[in-house]
Amino acid sequence: MPSYTNRGVLSKSVVEMGLFSAVMNALLLVLPLYMLQVYDRVLPAANLDTLTYLTLLALSSLLLFGVLEVVRGVYASRLAARLDVSLGASSFLAAMSGPRAGLGDVQALRDLATLRNFIASRTIFFLFDLPFGPIFVGLLYFIHPLLFLVTVVGAVLMVAIAMLNQIASSRPGKEAAESLNASMNSAQAFARNFETVRALGMVSNAIEFWGTRFSGSLHASDGLARINSFYGGVSRTTRSTLQIAILGVGAYLVLHNEMTAGMIFASSMISARALQPLDQIIGSWRQIIDANLAWKRLSALRSGPDNQENVALPTPEGALSVDQIVYHLPGAADGSLPLIKRLTFEVATGETVAIVGPSQAGKSTLARLIVGAIEPRSGAIRIDGGDIRNWDPEELGRHIGYLPQDVELFPGTIAQNITRFEPDAPDEKLVQAAQRAQVHELILGQRDGYSTLIGPTGVRLSGGERQRIGLARAFYGDPKVLVLDEPNANLDSNGEAALERAIIGARSRKTTVLVITHRPSLASKCDRILMLRSGQIEVYGFTTDVLDRLVTRRGQAARPAASQSRGSEGVVPFPSSARGEMKVANDGS
Numbered sequence: 404m405p406s407y408t409n410r411g412v413l414s415k416s417v418v419e420m421g422l423f424s425a426v427m428n429a430l431l432l433v434l435p436l437y438m439l440q441v442y443d444r445v446l447p448a449a450n451l452d453t454l455t456y457l458t459l460l461a462l463s464s465l466l467l468f469g470v471l472e473v474v475r476g477v478y479a480s481r482l483a484a485r486l487d488v489s490l491g492a493s494s495f496l497a498a499m500s501g502p503r504a505g506l507g508d509v510q511a512l513r514d515l516a517t518l519r520n521f522i523a524s525r526t527i528f529f530l531f532d533l534p535f536g537p538i539f540v541g542l543l544y545f546i547h548p549l550l551f552l553v554t555v556v557g558a559v560l561m562v563a564i565a566m567l568n569q570i571a572s573s574r575p576g577k578e579a580a581e582s583l584n585a586s587m588n589s590a591q592a593f594a595r596n597f598e599t600v601r602a603l604g605m606v607s608n609a610i611e612f613w614g615t616r617f618s619g620s621l622h623a624s625d626g627l628a629r630i631n632s633f634y635g636g637v638s639r640t641t642r643s644t645l646q647i648a649i650l651g652v653g654a655y656l657v658l659h660n661e662m663t664a665g666m667i668f669a670s671s672m673i674s675a676r677a678l679q680p681l682d683q684i685i686g687s688w689r690q691i692i693d694a695n696l697a698w699k700r701l702s703a704l705r706s707g708p709d710n711q712e713n714v715a716l717p718t719p720e721g722a723l724s725v726d727q728i729v730y731h732l733p734g735a736a737d738g739s740l741p742l743i744k745r746l747t748f749e750v751a752t753g754e755t756v757a758i759v760g761p762s763q764a765g766k767s768t769l770a771r772l773i774v775g776a777i778e779p780r781s782g783a784i785r786i787d788g789g790d791i792r793n794w795d796p797e798e799l800g801r802h803i804g805y806l807p808q809d810v811e812l813f814p815g816t817i818a819q820n821i822t823r824f825e826p827d828a829p830d831e832k833l834v835q836a837a838q839r840a841q842v843h844e845l846i847l848g849q850r851d852g853y854s855t856l857i858g859p860t861g862v863r864l865s866g867g868e869r870q871r872i873g874l875a876r877a878f879y880g881d882p883k884v885l886v887l888d889e890p891n892a893n894l895d896s897n898g899e900a901a902l903e904r905a906i907i908g909a910r911s912r913k914t915t916v917l918v919i920t921h922r923p924s925l926a927s928k929c930d931r932i933l934m935l936r937s938g939q940i941e942v943y944g945f946t947t948d949v950l951d952r953l954v955t956r957r958g959q960a961a962r963p964a965a966s967q968s969r970g971s972e973g974v975v976p977f978p979s980s981a982r983g984e985m986k987v988a989n990d991g992s
């Protein structure tokens with residue numbers, strides 16, 4: 404997978420902004436120095452020429468300061484844009500693959516927006532100005548140690564206020580962010596399914612549910628704002644008190660002839676400059692915390708295992724081996740039973756395997772493990788002997804065709820959906836996939852054929868149509884392994900016949916096919932059947948043998964009497980009405 408980040412560019416921008424800040428902070432000394440000169444040199448000597456020169460010098464320095472301020476602002480916006488370019492793709496990837504992506508939660512993209520707004524705002528300058536605070540405090544020492552001491556006490560007080568603010572607002576801040584997330588997620592989910600919400604007469608319930616979460620988020624934000632305002636006020640008052648203290652102590656020192664009158668104003672200004680960034684940071688604490696959390700989350704994503712570079716491997720033949728895989732549900736307690744329990748089986752290149760079994764047996768989970776959508780806790784899935792974790796996921800995806808149980812097509816044309824949004828996908832490849840999936844005619848029957856727009860702004864496809872176009876997407880690019888999760892769930896008899904032809908076609912091209920199905924007629928067309936129950940293989944073998952064995956066991960299970968409970972050991976997980984069909988298909992094969 405390509406690396407989407409570019410830390411070098413970001414670091415360069417940060418260094419450049421730091422340099423600008425250094426020059427600007429140096430220029431900030433112009434005003435106190437001007438004061439000092441005016442009071443101590445110009446006024447006592449009544450020297451107009453000196454005043455003119457000093458004023459011109461001060462004005463040009465302030466002009467330079469103004470220009471730098473503007474440039475620093477432009478730089479900040481550029482840094483925000485660079486950040487977008489640098490982290491946009493990886494944040495989008497993280498948002499798509501995040502644990503809550505299914506809920507419509509695009510946290511990583513929101514984090515990127517928070518960070519971008521923070522950098523483009525003035526608040527980031529306060530952080531750049533902060534390191535110059537101690538330098539200003541140090542300068543006061545050379546004016547008079549007592550003034551230095553007073554400012555140090557003030558700085559310590561303000562740091563203490565900043566820390567108290569952080570302690571008091573960390574938990575409410577987290578709660579406010581979480582409750583806002585929850586309310587946004589519920590709003591997105593209801594909005595996405597508004598037709599169902601309206602049809603079920605649950606609009607007012609949905610509003611109330613969302614409203615409860617939203618008011619929770621408002622309450623939490625309000626609490627946080629109160630804390631920040633309180634500490635912001637305390638900090639401002641402390642700074643003003645300090646100004647008075649500096650002026651007072653300054654006057655005292657002048658009266659005792661320990662310094663000049665000009666030094667009072669100069670030291671007052673310098674001490675104000677020293678503490679200003681601290682005060683501003685306390686005032687913008689919430690923004691800084693939000694940006695810091697966003698940065699931490701984004702950094703954690705970027706240092707995740709997805710960023711590893713994989714060696715490009717040759718196109719596989721399609722021999723699949725599943726070796727001792729164990730899978731636990733996300734968030735499962737330690738020591739709890741895994742969903743997939745040490746599963747081991749092999750499928751030779753070009754074989755067609757039906758995966759059957761009762762509901763919740765773990766069939767879809769197995770399919771997701773095989774295509775690499777989720778990772779087993781232990782064990783390995785290998786294609787042509789190579790662990791799929793050694794493949795670049797993008798590359799592996801090109802050799803695998805996957806039709807998930809809940810087919811989602813994306814906003815775009817039918818062609819874009821089939822070609823997996825590949826830019827400039829060749830038409831021949833597109834049509835070949837549709838023909839192999841036996842869906843070419845169906846697509847030609849659509850309003851704009853392959854260019855028909857689907858999604859919220861386009862045509863609304865039926866469940867069966869979605870499934871068949873999803874099948875063409877799975878067939879795109881001549882994959883070596885096809886994993887189809889209940890591909891016939893929404894199909895009519897024509898669709899089923901087309902699906903069977905598509906699978907038979909894939910087998911003739913030596914494509915390895917795994918198809919999850921509840922339909923015996925489809926299973927009986929496969930080379931092998933794997934029956935899964937409670938995450939374990941109950942039976943795996945050639946179709947004829949497995950069907951014979953299942954029918955025999957069903958016969959034995961039925962014999963003991965009608966008192967035998969349903970669902971007891973040995974019951975075939977196909978509907979009993981389909982038994983005859985299965986047997987005929989089997990006999991006929």
Ligand SMILES: Nc1ncnc2c1ncn2[C@@H]1O[C@H](COP(=O)(O)OP(=O)(O)OP(=O)(O)O)[C@@H](O)[C@H]1O
Binds near residue numbers: 732760762763768
């Ligand atoms: N991400 C997940 N989080 C929580 N539970 C999950 C998750 N994925 C699967 N499960 C649970 O694991 C069990 C097995 O699910 P799976 O979809 O693999 O079964 P299945 O055999 O395909 O069932 P069906 O035939 O009904 O589709 C179910 O009880 C399901 O609720």
